[in-house]
Amino acid sequence: MALNHVVAAAINLAAALLSIPVIAAGIWLSTQTDNACVNLLQWPLIGLGIAILAVGLAGFVGALWRLPRLLLAYLVAMLILALSLASLVVFVFLVTTGSSGRPVPSRAFLEYDLDDYSGWLRQRLDSASRWDGIKTCLASTPICPSLNQTYATAEGFFAARWLSPVESGCCKPPTRCGYTFVNPTFWISPIDGAVDPDCAAWSNDQAQLCYSCSSCKAGVLQNLRREWRRADLILLVAALGLLAVYAVGCYTFRQAKTDNLFRRYRQGYT
Template identity: 75%
Template sequence: MLKLDDDEIDRSHAKPGPMALNHMALAAINFAAALLSIPVIGAGIWLSTQPDNACVQILQWPVIALGAAILAVGLAGFAGALWRLPWLLLAYLVAMLALVLALACLAAFTFTVTASSSGRPVPSRAFLEYDLDDYSGWLRARLDAPGRWDRVKACLAATPTCAEFNQTYATAQGLFTAPWVSPLQSGCCKPPTRCGYTFVTATYWISPISEAADPDCAAWSNEEARFCYSCNSCKAGLLQNLRREWRRADIILAVAVAALVVVYVMGCYAFRTAKTDELFRRYRQGYT
């Protein structure tokens, strides 16, 4: 009889019970949640490598911070499931819910502030020009904060954006018929077409005899450090660039939110099942 009992004990250790399997499943689910932080962090890092986003620094750091927090919480949940720590698992579920909601709010907010778009055709030009009034007030306010635009335009002037623009379009015909000029180059590296400047090079223009009353026309300078960086058209071009890049990052955020919701629901179910099995095990131990 004693030998039979020992064999039964050996078999019970050789094959994991339902509770152990539930904890293993919960550990795998929580690890998957940690892995889903990677595209979020990657989106933030990608934004920080874009010259315009690097100069403005609005979205990338919240994205990176949320991604890092999801990674840390996911790993904590993985450890809690692996070591069967109910208090850590409960903390994981609460913290992950807050982070998923925060990421969803950030994705929705990003979509909202980039909903309006600009890009106006110009007579005798294939490329588009941009108007600052077409963008959300929140984005415009970020650029108009005291001293903010001075720092941004100094940063933009240090990038190769306009130098590349000048090298790419060596002739007036090449520029005027170009089907695509980046919004940043269109707004910051040349005077607005409505000002009537005469092309010499892509970044050197002769002013008309009588300049238009538009402030952007007076703000243009052939000096490399100035160009049209003080123009509203430059702010508009920057916001259009930001809009395009933020929309791409927002797709990643939206997909990550959807995947995290699925993983979170699965985690809640696995946690509940593990707790039910634990209670059932204690019930059996108490009555046997």
């Protein structure tokens, strides 16, 4: 019996340790500029990770000090958390389906279209007041100003294969607008009036640029998609590990109860 309780305690401690990659994924997302500005996934992840840690430690205490009620509460709570994590993995995968960018003539970088992304993600940015906060946050970062230090010529900028989605969508006008390059964040408007809303939204004001453009929203969503997919791989491994540990924990708990009943049965006949 003592060995069973030690094994159960070790299993519950392993469940608590599986919270670390969940919390780490949330913290990593919070360090990414676009995620910090949009502020959607990182705090739910950190909160879920802390809950898994707390429940796992409660199960560890319950197993080590032989508290059946606490262990039963642990099993119920951990099942809910494990299923919540697994559901979140599936949800993130589904809402991040969409574009990986579109090539444009004479450019090495890609450009992005807002309609290519899931409706749920687009709705998170549709509110004017919410987007105002996001674009103000983006404008306060060095994302766009740093391009002027990196690319001095049109040839170098147009050959920038690794331009990020936010840089492509927010820091310059869309290629279809026909603007003439001066530097990465300053462009000369064509003679013809801009019909495309994104072309009309472009401004050489360094605080505005294309932050009001749909292409900027698409660039933000593409960055979120890329970073959420990376985090989702970590969450998938954590979810599978948590479900496996939970299954072993249930078996150990059941075996301990069976051994306890058998011991009482034997004591009744001795």
